[in-house]
Amino acid sequence: QVQFVESGGGLVQPGGSLRLSCVASGFPFSAYSINWYRQAPEKSRELVAVISANGGTATYEDSVKGRFTISRDNTKNTVYLQMNSLSPEDTAVYYCNARVLREDFWGQGTQVTVSS
DSSP, X not given: OXXXXXXXXXXXXXXXXXXXXXXXXXXXXXXXXXXXXXXXXXXXXXXXXXXXXXXXXXXXXXXXTTTEEEEEETTTTEEEEEXXXXXXXXXXXXXXXXXXXXXXXXXXXXXXXXXX
């Protein structure tokens, strides 16, 4: 079955950096675009970044442009989210996602907390 396992979250000070990883299994990873979403407390889930199947195209939500970088390694079935210049507004649970055969699949999420 399709699975995503996120890791790399934690507590970081404002201005700091984190690198999230998402390992996928159960589907032909290199054939699908992958998304990173986040959900802050009492807010709806929002799309943060998208990477195309071959990694050649990446798009970002406006508030993270220039600070976050999405990448993937299709040999490792892994997607990354490098997050720099973090602010308290980036505090959220971050999720990996893909739509496979018209069904959305999600990981369990990894908590990112930005606080001094």
